[in-house]
Amino acid sequence: MSFRYESLDELDPVGIEVQLTAIQASLLEQSALVDVRRLDAGSYRLLPNGRVGAVRFDDLQIEVTPKQKLGVAHLLFLLGYAKDRVFRPETVMGETYDDLWPAMAQSLVASVERALTTGLLQGYRTEQEALLTVRGRIAFEDQLRRRPGSVVPIEVRYDEFSPDIAENQILLAAIHLMLGVPRIPSETRRQLLHLAARFAGVTRLLPGTPAPRWQPTRLNDRYHSALSLAEILLRHSSTRVSARGVEMSAFVVVMWKVFEDFVTVALADALSGCPGRLEAQLPAYLTGDGDWSAGRTGAADDPHGDISMNVDVVHRDEAGVPDVIFDAKYKLASSTGSNANADHYQMLAYCTALQVRVAWLIYAGGGSDIRRRIKNTDVEIVAAPINLRRPPREVLARISQIALAAVHKSAGRPATPSDGRHSLRGGLGLRSPGR
Template structure:
């Protein structure tokens, strides 16, 4: 099967809500799984360990074991990668990730990266202007006067200069090279895909290598680098969430771990802000609102809703995205309603929209002895990406309609 782990590697699949299982593991695999944060591995003696999900999803691969923890509601691999990518780049297309070509995460990531990198580099390595700062004996570009005076007072040479050089050693290529290296270190990637990744990295050998753990250099999408857009979005996803490291000898282990609560919150915020751009006002994410009156800063209490829409500088509606906000019976948990009530009180808005992951019907709940409404809005992540985005657009339309209705009444 394409992209599957070697036969010698056991493949264990868990649901993120499952209670865990007992597996026979070697100490190295147990330690790596624990360090990844994907699951809690506890020794039980005689080489047996209890493996329990820790509220995150992803995959860990060691020389002996591949452990996959999958999202609830049987959310497919294609959907997970779409949500991750869209949160980082609105407008991300689902066909930018070739998950259908590989039945598991590592195969999908490797194949997608190879295909997108080949497309990006088909016309050659991208070049751009890079600002260089050097000490030279002749003038090149412009002299950095302040540095010249502070570093070499009274000296004419060498000169502290700054100039632009047309080079392939730019942020876009550094990010791409780092992602190709990262995926090339993952054990179990199909040999033909691994060969493609190495050939692609060879085209970037003259590009500065990013140190492990270093922040990604900033880049801005424009017409010059348009052919790199898709591969850089995927490369960023890989570098932010995947790790690969060497073990004993030439054995390697790799992990790709994400927090679905954060993924859902980031996706809803990004998609909602894009949808609300069609209406007056502006949408702000992660607004910090004061909840109480306090004389000293240490006594201040604040709340941070996921999104707030403002009109004329005044908040008019608040939103919160809760991946685990739904019980098995389909009703949202009361703790989330308390939180929404606090948002409305702190921001003085009449309506809060609780966006939760799952299927169901929209429900409106009026809080007793108040004029505050809490609307539960389900977002079914099992649907195709186009339908998920259409549902977010419907959320924006309905919530804006409620703002207009209350404005007329007020």
């Protein structure tokens, strides 16, 4: 049986025509990777819908590639950094494999092997069971509820030093997920099987089971990178299994959300320690009587507003007054033709509602900053590109440059980190690893 590979760009307005069985078309629709439109018997047109990734059947792979052909390493870096900042992009074998699945599988192998260099991590976990003798502590409430008047067996709780902990369960689940992907190179599959065998005594999570929580500590530091990659795979991947085996494996991400989350976290890190604070997804009204110049917070200040908005990221000065707006645009409307001015209309509305004089449109692309003054207003809108194909350090440095330039311009003074009086991470409600 020959293997077919079909690829389309996420910005392709025409799509591609492919031959699919009714079952394959149904599974592809369920994955939500593309819009599936039937043409005639067995023939379908696939159109991108803002998502990228790959869906693999036994004899067919459909892949939607990011614009400007971002590599696997770049994509996983954006996903990993937005989640917990400990993801190390050098663990991704994006330069070795062009195909998404082998790249992710081999990256997982390399990352887990590094994590297990000094052996399987173990930790204490609380167990409860009924025993004939006391071990640990007696669970009196459970004993009275389950066995009133009985002396034995005794409900006890005790701590056991075991490899069956959250960190190992997550890694093992990711390994089995990749083992379920068809047509993984035989050597990579052999390595995955060898790694799975090293997790003896670890509970295998059932497909669809939420990953257990873990906390970063000094003891599990060597696991951090592997756990970040494993959680990315578990969060965005799925497999569909039938009686005859694996029917479909899918890895699907929504690129505008990935970019927005990444920019929000990177801005928070760039401005951490600077005067003021950052707020993400700030609710506001375009109509109403609220006065943001008084440093009020939240849409509740405009009880009469009837046109609501959520502003991506807003920087407030030390008095709590909004002074800079940031908006992450993975794809600028100006590149789509029909709504060429939509982004600037949106930024003008934000600035008007919040009484802010400058807004930054941060978008994925190349080139230089473009500053535009809105006619008959004091509002300035800056379109600032970020080249996501550059190495991660350069991407983060570029966002830091944008953030500090924006705050510097609005405050009229150098925007260098201060004594850290304001924690932006807390203000954004950003999560730590595994939470």
